[in-house]
Every structure is written in C-alpha cells, then in structure tokens.
Amino acid sequence: MMRPSFLRRALAATALAAIGIAAIGVAAMPAAQAQSVLKVLIDGNVTTVDPVVTTESMAIQHGFMVYDQLFALDAQSRPQPQMVASYERSADGLKWRFVLRDGLKFHDGSPVEAKDVVPSLRRGAARKASGAALFRHVEAVEAIDARSFELRLSRPFGPVLEMMADPLNALFVMRAADASTDPARPLTTSIGSGPFRFVQEGWKPGDRAVYVKNPDYVPRAEPPSAMAGGKVVKVDRVEFSHIPDATTSAQALMSGEVDVLVFPQLALMQVLERAPGVEVQMLNPIGEQGILRVNHLVPPFNNPKARQALLYLLGNQTDHLAAIVRLPKLQKPCWAVFGCGTPLENTAGIGDWAKGTDVEKAKALLREAGYDGRPIVIIDPPSNDRIHAMSLVTAQKLRQAGVTVDVQAMDIGAWASRRNERGDPKTTPNGWHIFHTHGKMISQGDPLANSAAVATCDGKNWVGWPCDEDLQKQLEAYAFVAPEGRAAWVQSYQARFFQALPYVPVGQFLLPTASRAVVSGLLPVQGYPVMWNVQKR
C-alpha cells in the first residue's frame, strides 16, 4: 500500500502537468498591434498568384488586391474608367483609342505604359471568357505612345468596355515582361499597380497571403461604387487566410481573431447573426445561380424531352434553394436564364413548370424521350455543401419520377476531372449524366461570359457539350446588338433556350459576408468582396 503523502504528491504532479502547458500558454496576451491589420478569411488558400491562369475565386480576390483594371463595373453594373483617363470610339465603332491615367506605377516603381497594357490584354484574352469574346473581333491592339493604345475591331463589337470591366474575368494590367509569359504557365511573382502590394516573403501557401498598402497608388477622385471609383486604402495591411473547418472559421470571427469571413457556411448563419460583435451583410444583391448540367451526348439527356422533364421536377425551385441556403431570405427563385435583378431579366419562354413540381408531366416527358430505366449517374462532391445539397434534391426528385438514380460521391478533385468524361455511363465506368454547380450571377447574367450557355457543336465548349446551332447563333449575335435592342434579343434567346436547354437554372441564392462590428466600409459588389475602402476601428 502506498503512503498517502506519495499519493497526494503523485496526484498533484499529474494535475500540475495537465495544467502546465495551458498555464504557460495563457501566461501572456498578445501585444497590441501598432498597425491597422485586417484579417480576412477567404474561401480557399491563395495557391497561385497568377489571376490569369485560373478562374479560382482566391486568385481573383488576390488579383484585385494587387492589380488594376482598365475599366471597372460600378454599383449599377455600368463600366467606368479605372486606369483609363479618357477614351474615344470612332463613328463606325471599329476603332477605340484609350489614354491611361497619369501617375500609374507598378509596385517595382516602373511606370504603367501602353506597352504593358497590350500584352496584358492578349494574355487575359487567352484565358478569360470576356477577353476571348472581345478578341474574337479584334484585328489589332497597339501601343500608340507611352500612355495611349488603340484597339481595332473587325466588326463593331458592342460591349468592349463591359468586357474590360468584367470583375470575374478581369483583364488585369501586368508588367510587359509578366504579361508576355505563356498564359498556360502560372506566374510566381505578383507585381501589379493596384492599391495593395503583395508581400512575396509573407506568402505561405496553405497559411496566409499578406498585402500592404501601396503608398504610390493614386486613387481616382470619384467616390467608390462597387468595383469602380476611388480605391482608397484605409488599413496598413491585409492578411488573407483560409480555415477549412466552417465551425472554426465562425469561432475565429466570433472570438475576434479574424475581422472578415467572406463566405461563412450558410448552416452557421443564424449563429453568426446572434453573435455579439458580429455583423452579417449582403454585399452581393444578386448572388449566385445554381446550375444543373446534363451530359448532352448520352441518353436519355441527348433528347430535349428528357431535359425538359427536369424543368417539371425542379418546379418553382424552392426545394433546391431551401436545401442550398436554408434561410428563405437568401433564396431567390428565378427562371430567367440571365438572372433576376440583372439587366436581362425577363419571363419569355418560361412555361407552366415554374408553378411547381409536376411529377406526372416529368414522367410523361421521360417516356417520350425513351428513357429505358437505366441508372442516372449524378456525380457529387459532398465537400461542397451547395453542390451536394442540389445533387441530393435532384436525385430525390428523379426517384419520385420513377428514375433509377446512382449518386456517386467523390472529392472535389475527382469530380472536376470526372466531368470531362464524355462517354455513356452504361459503357464507360467514369461516365456521368448530371452534375450541379453554381456561378456568380454577374458572370452568369452576361451572355458573353456565361460559359454554360455556349452551345457550339464542335465539342469544344464547356463540359456537358450542348449543341444547338440556332441558339449559339443567337448568343453570338448579342455582341452586335445595340443596347436598346437587348430586351428584344433576350426574349427571343430565352424562348429558344428553354427548348434546347443547354443547362437548367436552379434559381438564385445570396451569400452573405460576416465581419466584426469594428469593421466598416465593405463595398456592395457583384463579384468578390474588395478590401479598399474598408476601415477597422
């Protein structure tokens, strides 16, 4: 038997050891920071600093910190000059001449000149939908002098400025040397002329990307309006990081360890709304569009009737939207192809399916399409809660219509690759029939940037490979439609869209941004939140 004194000592030592590490850790609180540092949780890690080579949202957010655009969209989605001081368009609309603002400088001190702009436009156009749409009609782009450049078109392409101002497919201006790099090869340094400088040595992929205020940046005189206007930086330093765990992200914001959570998990919204010191804002009033994409090359969805059956299963979209965002205030049922709350919103071609789910009608259309009972493969990445929710609801609705469904779960990497498989799942092991995704409405609502709408019959369009020559001809015609003719254009286009159905819109949903109450000045934008104008008290 041990003596009680030894027992006491042993227990005391155990307790002390347990408390020891915690006690050391608690010993001191962090020193007050002299600088104004804004800590922002974005929706992924900044793994590439080249915003041209990828369409990843993190690279785009990085791009808007470091680089600048020639034009930028204001709160009314109108393109406004940003790096450009003035521009003129020839009477026939074929020649555009632009003059850069005075005093623009790259972060290495070199001036921004027209010789930098020309290759930047070319590089951007090689990778970005908007730039590509513009450059299909560009005969030449040339530097005239240090501050002027000229764009010569083969046809009077209408939305030149809109393409230059696109916030998701931004044509950022880089140094000529960087802009001359093959657009298939990611840049490893990031020297722009934007309002923040990228701290290369502070970039720890998987941890954080660091930006400091660019003291040489000369903001425009106009007040900020979405992506346009004066980009006045009001903090010394911004740190982008990412926490993969949604609960930890919310806890980090609630405990004040981070200042802004760009896209909190929607399941945690009510917790954040009730948390003291936290504010939830709807920065993007039009949000995102859910997309149901089928493989147009394989039965049954190579038959338009089978695709139309999906319309009757989705009905008024509320089941899908409720699964994606739960809170009714974040749901925006909308069958308009180019979105609701956008300039092209309209009701042409929207049939009786929009009233509500009609399983019997869907069954009849599937029968007419010759559906033979084969299992319909839905590929689903559960790690993306929005896509996962849409996948499960679609699967359930298909089952209600008597369809055999095979939901195949996989990680996001496998899902992204798997979508490139064209073969019939009946004979090809990696084949698929349906996947879901979602895109920002600002891009989905633009006929020239909406990749899902492209229905070329060359098999080179986006996965799913819809083919409809008439629809595609109409889509391409949009670039030459005068602004006053766009309402008529979209009526005709949308009517045809619902017959051909390159994709099924699943409605719109809003993604709020959460921040500490000490943070103010987050600008309403239709793309990703921007960090200029943001203040931290």
Place this chain on the structure above:
Amino acid sequence: MLRYILKRLLMVVPVMGVVTVVVFVLSRVGPGDPVTIMLGEFATAEQIARTRTALGLDLPLPAQYFAWLAQTLQGNLGLSLFTRKPVLELIAQSAAPTVLLTLCAMVYAVLVAVPLGVLAAARAGSLVDRAVMAGAVLGFSTPVFVLGYILAYVFGLRLGLLPVQGFPGLEAGPVAVLRALTLPALAIGATFVALIARVTRASMLEVLNEDYIRTARAKGLRRPVVLLVHALKNAAVPVVTMIGIGFGILLSGVVVTESVFAIPGIGRLTVDAIFRRDFPVIQGVVLVMSAVYVLLNLLVDLSYMLFDPRIRY
C-alpha cells in the same frame, strides 16, 4: 552498435525505393487531374491540354517517374504545380507547426499519462485505478474534433483565454506559439494520454509481480523508490515503444487537428495537395514522412538500451 545503425540505415534505401514507386503510382492512378482543378470551373479542353503540356504532365508516366526520381536523388523534390514553390521549401515551412504540435502533445501526454499509469498500477483494483482506466477509455474514444470544438468553445469563446485557431509563426515568439498550440495539443494529446496510461499500467503491473521488486521491498526501500526507480525503469520499454510510435503517428496523422485548429502544418499541406492533385507535393511529403518514420523507429530501438541493459546491438 555502429554496425547495427549502418545496417538499419542501409535498409532504408530499398524501403524508400519502394515508397517512391508506390506513392507515384497511387497519386497518378486515382481519379483527378491537377490541371482541371487549377484552371477552374469553365476551362475548355484545349486550355487544359495546353497547360498539361506546359507543366510536363502530358509525358508518359514512366518518363515522369524517372525525371522525378532523378531530381529527388539530387535532393530536389520538384516544384508545386500550383504555387510553383519548391516542395522542400513548402515541407520545411509546414514542418515547424507540426513538429512543435507533436512535441507539445507528446510532452503533455507523457507528463500526464505516466504518473497516472503508475498510480493505477500501484493502486490496482481501487477506485483510483478504475477512475484512471475509465478516463483512458473516454480519452481514447472521444474523437479529436469533438474535444477540439469543446476546448475551443470553452477556452477560446467563453473564457477568451486562448486563440481558437491558427499558428502565428516562429517569429511571433515562444509565448504566442505556445498559446496557439495549447488547445490543439490538449485535443490531440488526449488519445495518447489514454494509450500511454494503459500501457504504463499494464507494464507496471507485470513488473510489480517480479521477484526483484519483492526483494527491493524486503530490503526496506521506500515505496516511491521501488515504484519509480526499480519498477518504472524496467516497465519503460513498451512505454517508450508506444511514445515512439505515437511520435510517428502524430507527425503524419495530425490532419484532423490541423484542420480543426487551422494550423498550417504537414497534415494540411498533405490534404490540400491531395485535394488538388498536386503530385510533386504529395510525393515529397510522403517520401519525407516515410524517412522520418523509419528514422524514428530506429531511434526507439536504440533507446531500449537505456532502459534494459540486456539489450545490445
């Protein structure tokens, strides 16, 4: 002993050779393509093909393997496909948080578990013993993320004492680093407290029935001396084995803890690389961690000599 060490080190060579083939094949045969992920949602087949060529991913697999092996033999693990940073630099950057977290967790586990194990063995069958063993079952059965959330809620949100996430970097100083690692170390250490306490108890019980312990008691030695000097030293071999294995498991298995507490360590580097199919990073991390695991096993084997004089190499 030197001969033994050299022999063991030589055995590492074929092991690592097999590891290179296995990790290369496994990372490539699975579904998923880094270029599709890199180029994003709406990339066309033509853009994907161009980028694959630019990154050398269109070469035949054997050519890619031998090119990677050749540069690895020169100490170069290649560049990340995404960040274009050297893989060795990424591993070095991620190693500090993981190694420190592992050390903190293991120090905490040993300091708590060994006394508890000794105590439970010394009071076998008593209420103390049952309480320790019940605690061990609880510690072992509680998933690390559940404990992590509870600790973060209590110490981070409610009491505001410790950060709930992140690693400030070594440049922030030891206090800030310890503050950041306290909760994750407590969360991940709980399992090892349970394991080591159970192993210590079992090993001590075996030793306490040996004749030399009875002799030591008969000589009139004080109970603590018998327990801590005579019994514990002889019971240490399985405990040290457990600690050594634990280090290996922790170093390569802190994925969940690093995710819950947003610590940019090896675990997160690996998971991110797997999700993105960043082949050079996956291959580099597995290779380095395999080497570390093999070396840790060697160190554990060598340490047996300290506790049991009968063991000689």
